[in-house]
Amino acid sequence: MSTPDPTSAEAVERLRGAGVPAEQPAAPPEPSPEPRRWGQVATRVAGRGRRAAAGLARRGLAPVVRRAEARVGQRVHRMVVDVLDGDPALAQVREVADRGGLDPQRIRERDDTVHSAHVNLELLKGELRHVQSTLDELGMAFAPGTGLAGAGARYAELRESVYALERRLRTAGTTSPPPSSPGTAAADLPPRPRPADGDAPVLSSTLFDYVGFERRFRGDPDAILHTLVDRYAELLSDHQPVVDVGCGRGELLGMLAERGIEVIGIEPDPGMAAEARARGITVHEELAGDWLRSVPDGSLGAIITTHVLEHLELDDMIELLELAVVKLGPDSVFISETPNPASLIVLGNSYLLDPTHVRPLHPSLLAFLCEKAGFRDVRLRFYSPAEDYHLPMTELGEDAPEWARELAGSVNKGFGVLNEVLFGPQDYAVIARTPPAPSN
Amino acid sequence: MTAPVRLAVHIGRDVPDGLNAVLSALPPGVQPVAASEREALPEGVVAHLYCSDVRPRRPVAPYAVWWMAGEDAAPAAGAGVPVLADAGHGRPDDLQVSLRAWPEHARPVLPFTRAGLRRVRELPARLVGESRSDGVSWGVPGEQPAVAARDTWPTLAALASAVVATGEDLWTALAWAAPAVTDAASARLLGLTPGEDVLVDDDPAVRTRLAAGLADDELRAAGLARRGWQAACCRRPAAVAAELCRRLGVRPPAHSTVSGLTAAMDELGTPPHSLVRRRARAATAGLPGAVTSGWRPDREEHP
Numbered sequence: 001m002s003t004p005d006p007t008s009a010e011a012v013e014r015l016r017g018a019g020v021p022a023e024q025p026a027a028p029p030e031p032s033p034e035p036r037r038w039g040q041v042a043t044r045v046a047g048r049g050r051r052a053a054a055g056l057a058r059r060g061l062a063p064v065v066r067r068a069e070a071r072v073g074q075r076v077h078r079m080v081v082d083v084l085d086g087d088p089a090l091a092q093v094r095e096v097a098d099r100g101g102l103d104p105q106r107i108r109e110r111d112d113t114v115h116s117a118h119v120n121l122e123l124l125k126g127e128l129r130h131v132q133s134t135l136d137e138l139g140m141a142f143a144p145g146t147g148l149a150g151a152g153a154r155y156a157e158l159r160e161s162v163y164a165l166e167r168r169l170r171t172a173g174t175t176s177p178p179p180s181s182p183g184t185a186a187a188d189l190p191p192r193p194r195p196a197d198g199d200a201p202v203l204s205s206t207l208f209d210y211v212g213f214e215r216r217f218r219g220d221p222d223a224i225l226h227t228l229v230d231r232y233a234e235l236l237s238d239h240q241p242v243v244d245v246g247c248g249r250g251e252l253l254g255m256l257a258e259r260g261i262e263v264i265g266i267e268p269d270p271g272m273a274a275e276a277r278a279r280g281i282t283v284h285e286e287l288a289g290d291w292l293r294s295v296p297d298g299s300l301g302a303i304i305t306t307h308v309l310e311h312l313e314l315d316d317m318i319e320l321l322e323l324a325v326v327k328l329g330p331d332s333v334f335i336s337e338t339p340n341p342a343s344l345i346v347l348g349n350s351y352l353l354d355p356t357h358v359r360p361l362h363p364s365l366l367a368f369l370c371e372k373a374g375f376r377d378v379r380l381r382f383y384s385p386a387e388d389y390h391l392p393m394t395e396l397g398e399d400a401p402e403w404a405r406e407l408a409g410s411v412n413k414g415f416g417v418l419n420e421v422l423f424g425p426q427d428y429a430v431i432a433r434t435p436p437a438p439s440n
Numbered sequence: 441m442t443a444p445v446r447l448a449v450h451i452g453r454d455v456p457d458g459l460n461a462v463l464s465a466l467p468p469g470v471q472p473v474a475a476s477e478r479e480a481l482p483e484g485v486v487a488h489l490y491c492s493d494v495r496p497r498r499p500v501a502p503y504a505v506w507w508m509a510g511e512d513a514a515p516a517a518g519a520g521v522p523v524l525a526d527a528g529h530g531r532p533d534d535l536q537v538s539l540r541a542w543p544e545h546a547r548p549v550l551p552f553t554r555a556g557l558r559r560v561r562e563l564p565a566r567l568v569g570e571s572r573s574d575g576v577s578w579g580v581p582g583e584q585p586a587v588a589a590r591d592t593w594p595t596l597a598a599l600a601s602a603v604v605a606t607g608e609d610l611w612t613a614l615a616w617a618a619p620a621v622t623d624a625a626s627a628r629l630l631g632l633t634p635g636e637d638v639l640v641d642d643d644p645a646v647r648t649r650l651a652a653g654l655a656d657d658e659l660r661a662a663g664l665a666r667r668g669w670q671a672a673c674c675r676r677p678a679a680v681a682a683e684l685c686r687r688l689g690v691r692p693p694a695h696s697t698v699s700g701l702t703a704a705m706d707e708l709g710t711p712p713h714s715l716v717r718r719r720a721r722a723a724t725a726g727l728p729g730a731v732t733s734g735w736r737p738d739r740e741e742h743p
Contacts, residue, residue: 005545006594006616012561015578015592119463119472126451126474130492133478 164374167322171293210356217353225251228306231383231429232335237261239301239333245288245320246308250276257281262301266291289316292323300328304335309366310357321373330437334375336366336430337383343424345386350426366430375432382425389423391415445692446484447685448475448501452492452508458526458537459491459506461677462684469692470685487688489524502688507534522687527675528629535683536631538675540611547711548617548669549598551662557599566655569596569618570648571609581652602654602661604647610638617669619661621650630675637671639664 004010084090139148142155218224233256236242240262244253247265249272257263257280265283267273273285284291303324309317324334341347341360351360363380370378393415394408449463449472463472472489473482488503495505507525523530527538549557558567569578570585576593578600579585588596593609597616605613606626613620614630614637621639622632634640639650654661673679685691701724710717 003544003591006598007549007557007561009561011592011595012563012599015588015595116464119460122449122472122474123451123455123460123463124474126449126476127455129474129476129479130452133476 171326228252229255233259235333236302242302243300245303245305247276248272250279250281253281254279288320289323292327295327297326298329302333306337309336310338310361313358318369321369325374325434328434330434332434334432337427340425340428343426344422345389346426363428370430370432376435378432380428380430382428384426386423386426390419444469444471444484445486445690446471446473446482447690448473448481448485448488450475450490450492457539461539462537462681465678465681467685467692470690487690504684504688522684527631532633535680536675537677537680543594543612543615546615550617550665551658554599567600568651568655569600569603571605581655602651604651614668614672617665619654619664620668621647632671637668
């Protein structure tokens with residue numbers, strides 16, 4: 001409902017009526033009664049004339065008009081209905097009209113709404129472009145060469161640099177001064193005494209007979225030894241001196257030494273360390289972390305651990321890996337062989353069998369930890385699939401029917417997956433390298 | 441079909457409400473499009489409007505600049521570059537946008553017409569209306585004023601010889617082309633020039649005396665009323681949009697759905713359902729298509 005026009009008589013009456021009149025309110029002049037009376041008479045006469053004429057017309061023409069109207073009306077109505085019903089557009093028009101689509105006011109409102117939406121859309125597009133340009137500038141600040149597309153990689157590099165600095169800071173306080181002569185081998189350094197309060201022991205139980213356990217369950221020691229030598233001796237011979245962390249009785253180092261490779265053993269267990277020394281090998285009877293901190297940075301050629309890391313707590317393992325990166329020389333090798341928990345028969349048998357295992361080390365996890373520690377060119381090698389347990393593959397001759405060959409193919413495919421998951425490689429090794437020396 | 445003429449709008453961090461209103465009120469046939477310095481412009485762009493920190497380096501097309509509310513100094517635009525701003529924020533020559541609603545029925549009623557209407561409505565020949573925070577009053581200068589309801593202010597704005605008003609009531613008075621007296625803050629808020637568009641004084645008693653003087657001086661009141669009304673009109677988004685297009689040389693395509701007669705009536709500010717409009721239509725409907733340009737008596741007219 002709209003308000004009356006402010007200049008109208010009604011609005012002025014409201015102004016006058018609501019107000020307290022001034023001292024001398026302007027009194028409206030009294031209308032003269034004479035013209036009003038004459039006007040009323042004229043109106044009455046005209047009304048009577050109109051009524052008389054209408055009555056006359058009704059009486060004379062009404063029956064004729066009524067009859068004609070009925071006939072013509074019916075015919076016209078039928079024609080119009082026939083025509084309109086046959087027009088499919090009419091249904092659409094009716095529908096639009098029912099929705100108020102033909103109301104000019106609503107059409108205008110709709111047009112205004114569409115126009116406003118268009119303007120808002122354009123403004124939003126402008127804002128979006130502004131945000132985009134801001135992001136582009138941010139990307140250029142991160143990675144001037146590539147912009148936002150390369151910002152992720154650049155950020156990863158920066159993060160890696162921060163990690164490297166953090167590692168260096170962490171080890172800087174514990175690093176011994178550089179040796180007087182560059183040729184001094186790490187093995188010649190005096191071993192640091194073990195702290196009195198002691199770090200966390202490798203084994204969680206002092207009562208457990210690990211030597212006896214190994215003898216019973218680890219398999220033929222000679223066979224294992226030869227396997228290890230076959231796998232790693234050639235690689236290790238190029239990177240000396242070789243440090244075996246957790247060398248045990250020193251069997252592997254003994255065989256490497258026989259090939260003329262310079263070796264150092266790290267073994268905290270006094271009994272095993274003594275046996276290793278009996279083979280003529282240099283063995284430091286302390287924890288790996290303690291010994292590694294004592295040697296100069298970049299002084300080692302290779303570090304190998306076989307079935308050791310899965311016995312360590314996560315922080316100790318990460319610290320060992322980070323120390324290894326620092327103490328190994330450029331382009332040196334780090335080898336760690338552990339049970340492969342991705343093979344379920346290993347996880348459910350040999351891994352669980354050993355109560356001193358702390359956690360299964362998935363190959364991807366160990367590779368990730370090596371990368372995080374600062375190794376480059378981290379590779380995984382898998383060994384010894386449990387082939388004795390493999391589900392047999394079906395082989396059909398050429399004369400077998402097609403359906404049988406298809407069935408055999410499906411079964412073999414399924415068995416192959418099962419063999420991989422259940423009876424896959426029992427061991428794996430991560431072989432990682434330290435970054436090469438700077439070219440200058 | 442005629443290709444639309446496009447106004448490229450460069451948006452920054454914030455979009456002022458006034459900009460939205462101006463773009464929505466652009467003449468039919470002029471389309472706003474969001475643009476960026478780093479992207480190719482769409483076809484049909486004939487001018488630019490910059491509403492961001494980014495300013496054109498080597499402008500090849502005419503452009504205008506929006507003076508953002510947060511900026512203290514006026515944008516460094518070249519000579520002749522239109523500057524838009526919110527009302528009260530810009531300089532006198534800038535295109536200032538007011539988002540205040542235009543009062544219903546408002547039209548310019550100049551002093552001579554006012555005098556005639558007062559005579560017909562049997563109101564005093566010299567009538568001053570005053571809007572205060574506590575209400576509305578009216579009366580003959582020098583006599584005891586009468587108090588009226590707040591919603592009768594538009595009637596006073598339309599019929600009074602002069603008004604004293606501040607804030608929103610001043611906007612209503614200007615919309616009715618009333619010779620107005622106000623305070624400095626209200627004039628500044630609407631971007632009015634003291635002495636030209638309105639008379640300004642911060643003392644209420646002086647304002648009342650100024651209004652009484654205007655009631656006696658019809659010539660001065662007429663000049664003040666015309667300029668005040670024009671100042672208020674040109675702050676409406678549609679007027680700003682039209683003026684912006686004029687200054688930028690943006691001409692919408694000739695084709696229009698509005699008939700030539702209706703467009704002419706609109707341009708003259710004729711009310712949609714006025715008698716004048718009906719008479720004009722009746723007078724021209726018989727002519728063979730010359731003025732009506734497609735208008736038909738049975739069709740709804742463009743408002």
